[in-house]
Amino acid sequence: xxxxxxxxxxxxxxxxxxxxxxxxxxxxxxxxxxxxxxxxxxxxxxxxxxxxxxxxxxxxxxxxxxxxxxxxxxxxxxxxxxxxxxxxxxxxxxxxxxxxxxxxxxxxxxxxxxxxxxxxxxxxxxxxxxxxxxxxxxxxxxxxxxxxxxxxxxxxxxxxxxxxxxxxxxxxxxxxxxxxxxxxxxxxxxxxxxxxxxxxxxxxxxxxxxxxxxxxxxxxxxxxxxxxxxxxxxxxxxxxxxxxxxxxxxxxxxxxxxxxx
Amino acid sequence: xxxxxxxxxxxxxxxxxxxxxxxxxxxxxxxxxxxxxxxxxxxxxxxxxxxxxxxxxxxxxxxxxxxxxxxxxxxxxxxxxxxxxxxxxxxxxxxxxxxxxxxxxxxxxxxxxxxxxxxxxxxxxxxxxxxxxxxxxxxxxxxxxxxxxxxxxxxxxxxxxxxxxxxxxxxxxxxxxxxxxxxxxxxxxxxxxxxxxxxxxxxxxxxxxxxxxxxxxxxxxxxxxxxxxxxxxxxxxxxxxxxxxxxxxxxxxxxxxxxxxxxxxxxxxxxxxx
Numbered sequence: 001x002x003x004x005x006x007x008x009x010x011x012x013x014x015x016x017x018x019x020x021x022x023x024x025x026x027x028x029x030x031x032x033x034x035x036x037x038x039x040x041x042x043x044x045x046x047x048x049x050x051x052x053x054x055x056x057x058x059x060x061x062x063x064x065x066x067x068x069x070x071x072x073x074x075x076x077x078x079x080x081x082x083x084x085x086x087x088x089x090x091x092x093x094x095x096x097x098x099x100x101x102x103x104x105x106x107x108x109x110x111x112x113x114x115x116x117x118x119x120x121x122x123x124x125x126x127x128x129x130x131x132x133x134x135x136x137x138x139x140x141x142x143x144x145x146x147x148x149x150x151x152x153x154x155x156x157x158x159x160x161x162x163x164x165x166x167x168x169x170x171x172x173x174x175x176x177x178x179x180x181x182x183x184x185x186x187x188x189x190x191x192x193x194x195x196x197x198x199x200x201x202x203x204x205x206x207x208x209x210x211x212x213x214x215x216x217x218x219x220x221x222x223x224x225x226x227x228x229x230x231x232x233x234x235x236x237x238x239x240x241x242x243x244x245x246x247x248x249x250x251x252x253x254x255x256x257x258x259x260x261x
Numbered sequence: 262x263x264x265x266x267x268x269x270x271x272x273x274x275x276x277x278x279x280x281x282x283x284x285x286x287x288x289x290x291x292x293x294x295x296x297x298x299x300x301x302x303x304x305x306x307x308x309x310x311x312x313x314x315x316x317x318x319x320x321x322x323x324x325x326x327x328x329x330x331x332x333x334x335x336x337x338x339x340x341x342x343x344x345x346x347x348x349x350x351x352x353x354x355x356x357x358x359x360x361x362x363x364x365x366x367x368x369x370x371x372x373x374x375x376x377x378x379x380x381x382x383x384x385x386x387x388x389x390x391x392x393x394x395x396x397x398x399x400x401x402x403x404x405x406x407x408x409x410x411x412x413x414x415x416x417x418x419x420x421x422x423x424x425x426x427x428x429x430x431x432x433x434x435x436x437x438x439x440x441x442x443x444x445x446x447x448x449x450x451x452x453x454x455x456x457x458x459x460x461x462x463x464x465x466x467x468x469x470x471x472x473x474x475x476x477x478x479x480x481x482x483x484x485x486x487x488x489x490x491x492x493x494x495x496x497x498x499x500x501x502x503x504x505x506x507x508x509x510x511x512x513x514x515x516x517x518x519x520x521x522x523x524x525x526x527x528x529x530x531x532x533x534x535x
Contacts, residue, residue, distance in 0.1 A: 158348070164312050165349040168341040169409065170333045170365030187361070190351035194395065198347070 009124050016058035016122045020230040021131040023237075024119050030237050031115035034244050040253040041104040048111050051118065060121040067117045068110075079106040096257045125149050130224055139218055147203070155196055162191045262287055263309060263417070263448075268318035270304055278304040280474040281318070288416070291443040292450045293459045293482070296471035297496035302452045303344075305471070306419050309450075310339040322417075337366055340415030344422040346406035350394040355386065358394050359409045366413055380412040400431045417448040424455045436462055460486060460500035460519045470495045487517040 011017075016024075034047055055064050082102035087094055125146040132142040166187045167173070173184050226234075247253075263286040270279040278301045286292055294302050307313040308320050311327040320327045322335060343349060352358040356377055363373045381387050384404045389397060394405050403423070410418070420439070424432050432455075440462060443449045451466075453459065459466060465482035470491055478491045485491055487503045499507070506518040514531075518524050 161343070161345070162348045164307065165343045167312060167332045168310055168336050168343070169349065169362035170336055170413075171361075172331065172333050172365070187349075187351045191348055194350070195347055 009121060010060075010063070011124065012059060014058050014122070015229070016054060016118070018229075019122075019233060020224060020226050021123045021127045022135070022224070023226075023230050023233050024123055025131070026234060026237055028115045028119045030241050031111060033241065035108050035111045037244060037248050038253070039101075039104055039108070041100045041107065041256050043253050044104050044107040044111060048107055048114065051111070051114050054118055055114075058118065058122050060118070063121055064114075064117055067113065071110075071113050075106055075110065078109050079103070082106070096261065097255065100255055100257050120149070127224070130220060130222065133218075133220070134224055140213070151196075151199070154199070155192070158195050158199075159188070159192050162188055162195075165191075262321075262323060264321040265305070265308070266319050266321070268305075268308060268315040268320060270301075270308070270313060271316045272304075278474055279308075279315075282471075282474070282476055283318075284469065284476065284479070286448060286450065288448055289443070289446050290448055291440075291462075291464070291466040292448075292469060293462075293466045294450065294452045294469045294471060295454055295456070295459065295495060295497060297454065300471040300495070301474040302471055303421055304474075306341065306421060306450065306452055309417075309419060310341050311335040312341075333365065336362075336415070337413065338415055339417045339419065340410040340413065341419045342407050342410050342421065342423070344425060346394075346402040349406060349409070350402070353393055354391050355381070355389050355394050355397075355405050356391060358405060359412050362409060362413055368413070376412045376414075380408040383411060384408040399426045400428065403427065403431075411442075415447075417450070418442060419450045419452070421452045422454075423451060424453060424458050432458060440464075454497060456486060456492075456497050456500050460502065461521070463520065463522060465519060470497075472496070483517045483519055486519060 031047070031051070035044065038044055038047070055061055079102050082105045083098060086098040086101060090098070128149075129142045129146040132145065133139060163173075171184065171187055173181070173188075175181070176184070263284070265282055265284040268279050268282045269277070271277045280301075282301070282305060284305075294305065296302055304313065308315060308327065309322065311320075311330065311332045314328050322339060325335075327335060350358060352361065359377050359380055360373050363376055368376065377390075381390055384407060386401070386404055386408060389401065389405070394402060397405065403426070407420070407423075423435055423439075427435065436458065439449055439451065451459075459468065459482060462482070468478070468480065468482045468485040469476055470478040470485055472495045477494055478485050478488070486497075486500060487507070489499060489507065492499050498504075500519055502521060502524050503517075503519055506514050506524065507516055510516050514527065518527060
């Protein structure tokens with residue numbers, strides 16, 4: 001469950017936290033485009049390392065590190081799947097280039113986790129909802145979206161309690177072969193789904209009794225406004241994007257293997 | 262016997278829930294662990310069947326360090342009934358629900374059959390044997406959860422907040438039942454902040470008061486729950502009978518009266534004495 005921890009927002013005051021959520025969303029989007037634009041190890045490495053200072057500025061190193069640790073299993077899976085397929089494709093021969101390419105694919109995944117993690121660690125669900133509303137997205141959708149983010153820690157807690165309860169009844173999750181292990185999760189999943197559905201029904205009742213959806217046009221106490229820093233950041237991101245596209249089209253990025261060998 | 266030796270526990274998110282707890286629970290004892298929300302009560306009992314391992318210090322169950330055995334092995338001895346029964350039901354009938362743990366512990370089919378019948382009769386649930394646990398009422402669910410643990414007959418029984426969501430009559434039955442289990446020689450530990458429930462237990466349990474991750478008092482219920490300072494420290498309220506006797510102390514009445522039966526006896530004595 002630790003992978004979720006890195007996505008839970010905590011209210012602190014840093015330049016990154018103060019940025020408009022729309023700017024931060026643009027940042028995540030730009031990173032996503034850049035990560036897909038390039039598949040060379042060197043470029044992706046720069047992209048990964050280039051984001052690191054933001055994490056320190058936003059003072060979210062600890063939760064971020066926890067997400068990274070939580071995604072370790074996926075990282076290994078991606079790396080080895082890539083390496084194995086390349087190896088098999090080349091007639092079961094290994095070449096340093098395959099290693100580099102596999103590392104690049106893994107890095108691409110890490111970059112996505114990294115930027116999404118920065119976004120969600122520094123953006124309050126309320127601001128996010130507000131940004132979505134002001135962008136003209138229907139309120140019911142914004143509400144459902146932010147609620148699902150907000151319920152994640154609660155569901156993770158429920159899951160832990162359920163695991164405890166079933167282990168107390170002699171359930172051993174790590175026992176048996178692959179199939180038995182999957183079957184072992186049924187006693188965890190059934191109560192978790194039941195509690196989650198029950199929780200959402202309760203939430204729906206509570207919201208309706210507080211006149212949810214009573215008026216078509218909902219007003220909001222706060223309005224998001226773009227400040228000077230927000231505009232500067234936006235311009236910077238757009239320049240970065242343009243620059244990256246230019247580099248992609250005009251130059252060929254060498255691979256590390258050819259530089260070393 | 263359970264020995265808790267200077268146990269510290271810090272959750273992965275950095276919250277230190279136990280700050281040096283030491284406790285010794287002998288076989289056949291009846292113990293109530295009390296205190297406000299967040300005092301560390303549940304964290305402490307999760308250590309007793311090995312679900313949590315101490316960050317510092319150690320927990321011994323019958324001389325065995327909980328770090329050295331699996332939760333399943335310990336649970337065979339230490340039965341833990343969770344607060345919310347919904348966190349454990351996943352089968353389509355009550356019968357299967359009770360059989361789950363028995364299968365995990367490797368009982369034979371024949372024994373499982375017998376134990377299910379025994380546990381259902383004990384908890385007065387016979388008529389629900391083939392019903393889905395999800396369709397039962399709150400109180401019935403709690404009883405099924407309890408039956409599911411009693412079925413493997415653990416020597417030590419721990420109940421986390423057994424009275425929550427129970428009506429008065431169910432609480433009364435539960436109290437009699439707990440006392441009966443204890444009188445049969447089982448160690449019974451209840452985690453609760455229901456002061457009246459504990460006060461009305463005869464014989465009264467040993468009370469362990471917790472606050473801020475520490476044990477702040479440990480003794481007979483008559484002593485602990487009638488001590489205004491201790492009770493306040495643990496954010497509890499004294500039992501009503503005890504409050505009345507505290508107010509009447511200047512008439513020469515004792516201060517450490519917990520329950521109605523004791524109160525009645527003392528009042529009658531005074532009455533007849535005059």
